[in-house]
Amino acid sequence: MKISIFEDYDQLSIHVAEALLKVVLEKPDAVLCLATGETPIGTYAQVVEQARVGEVDFSKVRFVALDEWVGVPPENSGSCHFFLHKHLFEPLSINPKQVYLFDGMAKNIENECRLMDDHIAKLGGIDFMIVGIGMNGHIGFNEPGIPEDRYAHVVDLDEMTQSVGQKYFEQETILKQGITLGMQHLMEAKSVMVIANGSKKSAIVAQAIEAPISTQLPASLLRKHRDSMFFIDAAAASRLSKIKP
Ligand code: F6R
Helix, strand or coil: CEEEEECCHHHHHHHHHHHHHHHHHHCCCCEEEECCCCCCHHHHHHHHHHHHCCCCCCCCCEEECCEEECCCCCCCCCCHHHHHHHHHHCCCCCCHHHEECCCCCCCCHHHHHHHHHHHHHHHCCCCEEEEECCCCCCECCECCCCCCCCCCEEEECCHHHHHHHHHHCCCCCCCCEEEECCHHHHHHCCEEEEEECCHHHHHHHHHHHHCCCCCCCHHHHHHHCCCEEEEEECCCCCCCCCCCC
16 A cells, blocks of 8 residues: 655645546546545546646546435535536536446435446446545445445445535435445455545544554555555644654
């Protein structure tokens, strides 16, 4: 596992975007899985900017969802679907055929998981993932205690995820369940980058990197991945005991 620490959020965003653009330059039809949330907003703005100046062609890239809130429709601005369209797919003029997301409103939500598993298998697996880390150490909606060998699954959200998740919504929203790729998808992805910024993430980042690897701390499982990276800013790195920013 590689750890890179950057001066601040802007530098972090620039370097994460650079890594993503490199993947697409090297493999124009790469399969990407990109997190939603506050952390990657700066990265995606950088990516869109670079694509605008014509540096990288996204017309062959395939995108798959990381997760979605169950019961939240795509037109709700707090949904992962809405976020990805707003910050990436619309500004990059991505063809809908390039995108496969979870439908949080699906009647048969278990079937939605199997469809995603099949889709990823047909694509030949995921090349590159950018994931955030939750305040409880979750990755996607892989909450503490989740078995490591899961593919896509429906999950009862941790209380912390239910309350922290309100920040994405304009009005209070019931967030009881999520649908997510599983840790097995993460372990099978060719490369996974965990990103974090700000002092509020420093305690959980220190645990993910330095505490014993445990399913109670899903982010720590990524230390077993053959090509995982933690890209974090100095504030998020401030409680690491072994590495000083
Ligand atoms: C979002 C996701 C979540 C977030 C995590 C951090 O697609 O999968 O795991 O990445 O909760 O969220 P922020 O970036 O808002 O702190």
